[in-house]
Amino acid sequence: MAVCVAVIAKENYPLYIRSIPTENELKFHYMVHTSLDVVDEKISAMGKALVDQRELYLGLLYPTEDYKVYGYVTNSKVKFVMVVDSSNTALRDNEIRSMFRKLHNSYTDVMCNPFYNPGDRIQSRAFDGMVTSMMIQVC
């Protein structure tokens, strides 16, 4: 199950970050922060080709003994980072993809809201609800 979900803006500051075990939040924040380097690395590697050809789903960014970190980048360089528990081996790749897709859809819904200024923290309840469902359901 996703223990931490983060939405990082193009300028690499977090728009939304939330962890499930509320303890050790700082550890998750560090993990997300370090994974940003990996994301950039992957982007630049793939970025040689046209942006359109770059796939949004980045896959496993890096695994630790306890957790795995997955990444997803939109065409506007907004990054979604998800930390999942390694013990949950049942999680398949396409499940992760679907979770990212849901994240992306919810993010676009947030963007569609005229009251949301891009760059603000995401405070949408709908988005929260979706993330919650993802963090709990996947486990």
Added chain:
Amino acid sequence: MEGLTLSDAEQKYYSDLFSYCDIESTKKVSANGRVLELFRAAQLPNDVVLQIMELCGATRLGYFGRSQFYIALKLVAVAQSGFPLRVESINTVKDLPLPRFVASKNEQESRHPTSYSSDSENQGSYSGVIPPPPGRGQVKKGSTSHDTVQPRASVDQQEPVSPVVSPQQSPPASPHTWRKHNRHPSGGNSERPLAGPGPFWSPFGEAQSGSSAGDAVWSGHSPPPPQENWVSFADTPPTSTLLTMHPASVQDQTTVRTVASATTANEIRRQSSSYDDPWKITDEQRQYYVNQFKTIQPDLNGFIPGSAAKEFFTKSKLPILELSHIWELSDFDKDGALTLDEFCAAFHLVVARKNGYDLPEKLPESLMPKLIDLEDSADVGDQPGEVGYSGSPAEAPPSKSPSMPSLNQTWPELNQSSEDTAIVHPVPIRMTPSKIHMQEMELKRTGSDHTNPTSPLLVKTSDLSEENKINSSVKFASGNTVADGYSSSDSFTSDPEQIGNNVTRQRSHSGTSPENTAPPPPPPRPQPSHSRSSSLDMNRTFSVTTGQQQAGVVAQPPAVPPRPQPSQAPGPVVHRPVDADGLITHTSTSPQQIPEQPNFADFSQFEVFAASNVNEEQDDEAEKHPEVLPVEKSSDPASSRVAKTDSKIEEKTAASAPANVSKGTTPLAPPPKPVRRRLKSEDELRPEVDEHTQKTGVLAAVLASQPSIPRSVGKDKKAIQASIRRNKETNTVLARLNSELQQQLKDVLEERISLEVQLEQLRPFSHL
């Protein structure tokens, strides 16, 4: 069960409570749910509650029927009064106060049963209760209901009912409270002259519009008589009087509603928003919202863009976070724009929030935009006056009755939705302009016989035009074949985002309709890419060339729509010099130039020429066509295809006509999509190119010789007859062309459907 005698007040109170608990209107209440909450609210120890339930027989039956419920309530009153619980005590204990139920929300503990007499007080209290907007938070709401209830307490014997209801969630609770109040006065009013409640109802009028409370009440009242078989209520006569009075009360509500329209919209909104279902939009509210919508967006079927909505709602001075949440709730299709429904829902939420109601987590049902609810049309027919009865006749669940008044208010929505759904089909209607055009062209022709031959042409061209118009309306410049237009509309209908798409199509429809619906004078064709128009122009040109009106133009094959293909550019250039000759020349070139937008401009020239030219020889036309055709062909195989069609039609050669026609179908399609078509048709056309080249060569020759042909007035008669002949032949050819085009259209449609199926199959994989 022994009989239960209840006083009037008790009867009313119990029936209201029963209706309140009987959320499913099944005339029996399950032992859990609201009943338990009710009993808990009675602040009795659990064992007492159990004893009561056992005594009234609910445990035996497993549910609370009306009689059990009444007995239970009576026992609650007995227990609260301190008397021992006995079955016989329900009748023996006299002067028993009504059972008291304490709500967690309202702080009123003990409500004394009071008479319902002074409605005026209630009115005053209610109107005074609703605070000015910025009041927010539960406290406000609680206090308002508190205030409202308390004055009533002194007056109303059913006061305890209000706290009873409030244990529920906040918004529904207070609505229930209000509803109870409304119901009680209604019960009380029924015993008084109906004129009395008039002014009293004004504040409630809105809320009562089709309130489910009313439904439940009436439904609650109607069954008792039948249920009397095994529980004899001594108050049956009063019950029946209650029932008979109900219609009057309902009518009062309706009349009051109109009276209430005089009140300010704000006040109404505030008051009604706090009633029963706070998320129900009353008529006045709806009207106000619609007016506000119009100030932003005059077209009721249009959208309010997000930025405009943001400005508008920011004026309400709610925090951005809440406005953001309201937007999330109300933008149902998540398109960043608000339809009329969404706007009303958002406005209603803003109003509710300003009155202190918490925003719900998800959009209440009554606020949901009626996207595809065409079945609601049946309900829309119900007048507000009947709303009160909506529950009684059927087992209509209370949830339905709230939707009914909103359905009543969805008249505009229905129109909108019907229009939306109609968008799928109405595109063909846009054919009319072409028909008009054709008729205009016919009118231009002198001979009536022209109309006859052209009538089938009209019909067929109109069909094709419809298809083309559909196409153009849906994807004007997309260049899809007509088939695409159809299937796109079909796919749209199946799309859950139908409304968005429909509206989009509607937009395009409306966007293009001004062009199409207005019968355009032939010369200035506003839609160069419109295939149909090109064909119409052809007809026009045919009609122009005939006789004095240049009927020869009609004789020329109209089918090929002007395709804005760069390759076509040379075509018109070539034709232009030819155009100088005469209509026939122009007409012959026009079909070939159909793919080319500038051709339309040529039509004006045609008309001019048509006016001037009278004696174009039909033979020359025929010759010119082949001449023109080759010219076109050299420029573009596709245009040659078109030219072929034209040449065929013009030459009235049936042989190649079908082939050309089939090719011509593609030209008829809006330009873009044809890329694929063109390739295909080019292949197909190649074999015919040679064939047509000859014809085009002939045409070219004729066209070249045209300038030298003098136009003598003396040949008018002969020219007219010749043009008539030509027109007739052209008509037949065109008819054939049409049929072939239809066939090709079908083929393309099928192809498109298969492609879409493939796409659908592939789509899931892309969503991994």
